[in-house]
Amino acid sequence: MRIKPIFFFGIVGAIVGSAVQLSSIDCPKSPLLEQGCAVWKAPGAIASGSTTGFVYGTIAVLGFGLLRRKYGSQEEFDWRILTWSSIGVLGLFTLYPPTITATQNVASRAARKVKTTILRGKVSQDVVRQAIGHAEGNFTLSGERTQLYYGHNDPGNGKRNFGYCSNQSRTETVKGADRSCDRYINQYKARAEKELIAAGIGLEEPDAYINTLDLANQAHPRTFVRFPHKLAEAKQKGLKDIDAITWARVQSFGKDGVEATGLIGICRREKRPVSDAECVAQDQQRRAKAIQRVLEHQAKR
Missing domain, CATH: 1.10.530 (Lysozyme)
Structure with missing residues (x-):
């Protein structure tokens, strides 16, 4: 299997992982403290997210490559396996704790916005x-x-x-x-x-x-x-x-x-x-x- 695809998808995973980790940083809501806290925590979040994301990305592309080698030519390839493998990888990534935290934060902010709009309307x-x-x-x-x-x-x-x-x-x-x-x-x-x-x-x-x-x-x-x-x-x-x-x-x-x-x-x-x-x-x-x-x-x- 070629190294370039493995490296490429590893980098993609690292970028996604870093983004998820950065979005889950929890800091005080004071403008000055929030900026300082984010700057302080960002390097660690990027390192953790990129490492985990790189591992997920390389595992995914390796799995796809092995499946393709097993099934030979594109005509013989069972695309259902690729589909379910993709779903499985995405499922694993959604179980990644920072992903869960980020999703919960987005949902919480959305719910608060809806409640606030209702309250102001009353x-x-x-x-x-x-x-x-x-x-x-x-x-x-x-x-x-x-x-x-x-x-x-x-x-x-x-x-x-x-x-x-x-x-x-x-x-x-x-x-x-x-x-x-x-x-x-x-x-x-x-x-x-x-x-x-x-x-x-x-x-x-x-x-x-x-x-x-x-x-x-x-x-x-x-x-x-x-x-x-x-x-x-x-x-x-x-x-x-x-x-x-x-x-x-x-x-x-x-x-x-x-x-x-x-x-x-x-x-x-x-x-x-x-x-x-x-x-x-x-x-x-x-x-x-x-x-x-x-x-x-x-x-x-």
Whole structure:
């Protein structure tokens, strides 16, 4: 048997194997870390994939060559054997662990994309604005602007707020405030959707999605990331509806809301007769109920 065909198919197998290994590299999703991780792992992935791929390629062509020698001329060759041999080789390659990993990654990304599309279709940007605006006290239930919408000082940090989301001085006046709110909240949508799906929250629960975004607007970004998982935990405890959402929102601020220092500070300054945990729970329940009212109102339209 000639060496050139063996070498050629070995190289083809090495290229395919390297590609599969590179596609299965698992790195953190931070842009800087992801690039560094990929560069660090790429040489090993190429070496492993090309070696295994070369072996698969040479075995395949050797097997085909032996079959051809056994059956003599092309007229006498049983092409069914070649067909089933090809299927067998492909089958072995699909059992190659990096191939399995790469296939699973592609399937997972596709499923996540479909779920995200469905979720976004259920909750329009108008509903997000209305729900968060009502939770902030800047919209009435029917969507009319309250006096707070046009400007008020934040009771927690004193910043000047404008627009439906109370935009924390991202604009100097109410002009352009809603656009600034949209930009701020939209940057967190992809992460919110990812965490909801990872936590196993059903796509039939738009209230979970909006509460996640509301926390992204109200608190430090680490808070909203925790919420879907705390909501799943609440449901495992047997909590339902507003009780589950309220408990999950509170626990998203750390155990019993300990990280909600702005809310706790307000209650202490106003000398409210509640504990710190009760202070946080009251505010989070109020916001959760406001969001629920908007969703119920939208469903009736």
